[in-house]
Amino acid sequence: MSRSSGTLKNSTNPELAPCTDASKTHTGLATPQTIFANIHDGTVISPYVANDFRYPESTSLMHYAPLEAFPIFQGGDVHVKSSFIDPPKQWRLHSAILARHSPWFARSLQQERRSEDDGPTWFSYTIEEVEGKIGLVRQQITGEQPDIEARDDGGIDLGTAVKVEETDDTILATKERPASIPVSGTTRNATHVLSGMNHSSTMAIYSQIFGTFYSIPPSISTASIAVALTQSEQLAEIAQNLGCLHLITSHIGNALFSYRQSLFSAIKADPARWILLSMLLQNDSIYTEALIHLAGAHPCWPWPTKRTVVPGEIRRLIMTKSRALDRLCLEAERELLLLTIYVRSKPVQPQEKSQFDTWFIVQNFRDILAREFNTLENDRKKSMRRGAIFRKIRKGGSLYMSYEEMRRLMERIMPSAVDNLSEDLTLLKKHASGIVEELAANELMLDVEANHVGYLTCTKVGDEDILWRAGQQSEA
Numbered sequence: 001m002s003r004s005s006g007t008l009k010n011s012t013n014p015e016l017a018p019c020t021d022a023s024k025t026h027t028g029l030a031t032p033q034t035i036f037a038n039i040h041d042g043t044v045i046s047p048y049v050a051n052d053f054r055y056p057e058s059t060s061l062m063h064y065a066p067l068e069a070f071p072i073f074q075g076g077d078v079h080v081k082s083s084f085i086d087p088p089k090q091w092r093l094h095s096a097i098l099a100r101h102s103p104w105f106a107r108s109l110q111q112e113r114r115s116e117d118d119g120p121t122w123f124s125y126t127i128e129e130v131e132g133k134i135g136l137v138r139q140q141i142t143g144e145q146p147d148i149e150a151r152d153d154g155g156i157d158l159g160t161a162v163k164v165e166e167t168d169d170t171i172l173a174t175k176e177r178p179a180s181i182p183v184s185g186t187t188r189n190a191t192h193v194l195s196g197m198n199h200s201s202t203m204a205i206y207s208q209i210f211g212t213f214y215s216i217p218p219s220i221s222t223a224s225i226a227v228a229l230t231q232s233e234q235l236a237e238i239a240q241n242l243g244c245l246h247l248i249t250s251h252i253g254n255a256l257f258s259y260r261q262s263l264f265s266a267i268k269a270d271p272a273r274w275i276l277l278s279m280l281l282q283n284d285s286i287y288t289e290a291l292i293h294l295a296g297a298h299p300c301w302p303w304p305t306k307r308t309v310v311p312g313e314i315r316r317l318i319m320t321k322s323r324a325l326d327r328l329c330l331e332a333e334r335e336l337l338l339l340t341i342y343v344r345s346k347p348v349q350p351q352e353k354s355q356f357d358t359w360f361i362v363q364n365f366r367d368i369l370a371r372e373f374n375t376l377e378n379d380r381k382k383s384m385r386r387g388a389i390f391r392k393i394r395k396g397g398s399l400y401m402s403y404e405e406m407r408r409l410m411e412r413i414m415p416s417a418v419d420n421l422s423e424d425l426t427l428l429k430k431h432a433s434g435i436v437e438e439l440a441a442n443e444l445m446l447d448v449e450a451n452h453v454g455y456l457t458c459t460k461v462g463d464e465d466i467l468w469r470a471g472q473q474s475e476a
Contacts, residue, residue, distance in 0.1 A: 070214055071207060072148050078109075079145055080136070080210070082127035084199035089207070090148055095123055097213050103243035108138050121145070127206060134202055209238050212247040220255035225266045228255060229277070236280040249281045256286070264446040268293060268453065272305035275314060282468045285445075288461040292443050295321035296455035300383050313467065321459050322383070328439055328458075329386060333373050335435045336393070337366055341427055357417035361424045364409070368401060369432075387439075387456035391448070394440030396429040 068074060076092035098105040112123055122145040125136050208218040218235050221227040232252045239245045256263055263286075267274045271290035278287035294310075295318050301307050307315065340347040340362050348355040348362060372389065376382045392399045403422055410417045441458040442448050448457055463469040 070211055070216060077122045077145070078125065079122060079148075080125045080127065080206075082199075082203055082206075084127065084134075085203055089127075089203045091207070091210055092148055093210060093213070101213055101244050101247060105242065112138060112141075127203070205234050205238060208235065209242065209244070209248075212239075212244065212251075217251045218248055220252065222255070222258065225256075225259045225262045228259070229266065229273070232256065232281075233277055236277060240280055245280065249283070252281060253283055261446070264289060264444065265451060268446055268451060270303045270305050272301075272303055272307070272310050275310065276305075279311075279314075279467065284466055284469070287466060288443075289445060291318070291321070291461055291465065292457055292459045293455075294318045295325065295459045296387060296453075296457050297383055298322035300381055300455075302384070317465060321465075325439075325456050325459065329390075329456075332390065332436050332439050333369075336369050336432055337373075339366065339428060339431055339435070341424060357414065357420050358424050360414055360417050361406075361410070361421060362428065364406070365401065365425070365428050383456075384454045386454075387448070387458075388454045390436045390439040390456070391442075393429075393436045394433050396433045401425065401429070 071091040071093070073092050073094060076094050078091075078093045078095050078098060080091040080093065082089045095105075095109050099109050100106075109123060112120055120141055122141060124139040124141050126139055127134065128137055129135075130137060208216075212218060218231075220231050220235075232255070235248055235252065236245065239248050259266075267286065267289045271293035274286055275290035275294065277283075278290060291314075294314075298318050299322070310318075341358055342348070343355060343358075348359040350356055350359045352359075376386055376389065379385060403425060406425055407418055407421055410421055439456060439458055443459060443461070444453075444457045446453070446457075
């Protein structure tokens, strides 16, 4: 990324002017466009740029930017306060930054501007309880914006120590580090439900969401995947309702995938909960992993998150995928029960004396499989077991119908078949392995054997199965 330097011109009452030189701008997702300039001591500062407009550059030769810190910007024009905790939690933020990244704030601020003849000089919001839900509520403003003095005695929670160099016309975040854990509604109110949370935790979540508007990544646990999941859900809920999910999705994704196999084990433990989160974050990998679990186990539902909380569209997709697995199983079972050994391009026959021993081994092989499938069919939880059975057949070897077991059987009922048993059994298992190859495939990122997954994990998930990608395909 190239950075070009310019000069800063001082302006007491700056007016917005179009930023026409694209080569001097740097656009980021969560930060305003920035023009970089070196001042006399080598410090890089930048005029504030928003919506393709920027303030005029300063004419001063020597310029020092006074230091400010999130969450209190003295130059901010949006005052947010909550009295849920003592002392109250307060923020002073910038309306241009909030409106740029949040459609909810953009509409709310625009409505407030229209309600005032000359346009308000500042805006006020409170975080309060509305009809049993915690939410942001826009307030009527009276008088001047209240002064907020940041103190270290708890009067104002300073939250993240992000330092911002600022002048009358300059804002640039220079250091960032977040606090810890994470709205819906009308234009005036943005309410949400954060289950089982105390008010201090709720305020910490709000502080992190506000911090993302200033490129401060949210703090997500790196020690516990369970804690990380809860934090991610809370952050995503507020961000979704404010329309700023794009500010947190990559941070949450990176944090969750840093757990590697622990993440995939957690998805196995409650895929329904994870698929809900993946839909908020539009995360293909988590969505795919969770959907494979849900389709493989259907119609069983051995997870703590209730089936009814999953959207109907996802439930229908699970049923469709499960029916496809049922068809594959029926086809595989039929082929296995018809499996035989060919001699001179013809199946072995009991009428041929030289083939009788081999034919008898084939019949025993089929009979053992038929009894296995019959037991499975009568099991109310067959979907939770059939994957393990087909994977066992795929692996072959001594996992089922071991040579020693079959030899003892043949010695009791037909000793003459023992001589050909090893060769015939190996041949049958090889053909059986090929028949179940598709069913035994594992599309998960998880080791199914080590994690005792009994259901099928061969469901393939394409773009047409991913809700947010299916829409893109239809448009194309």
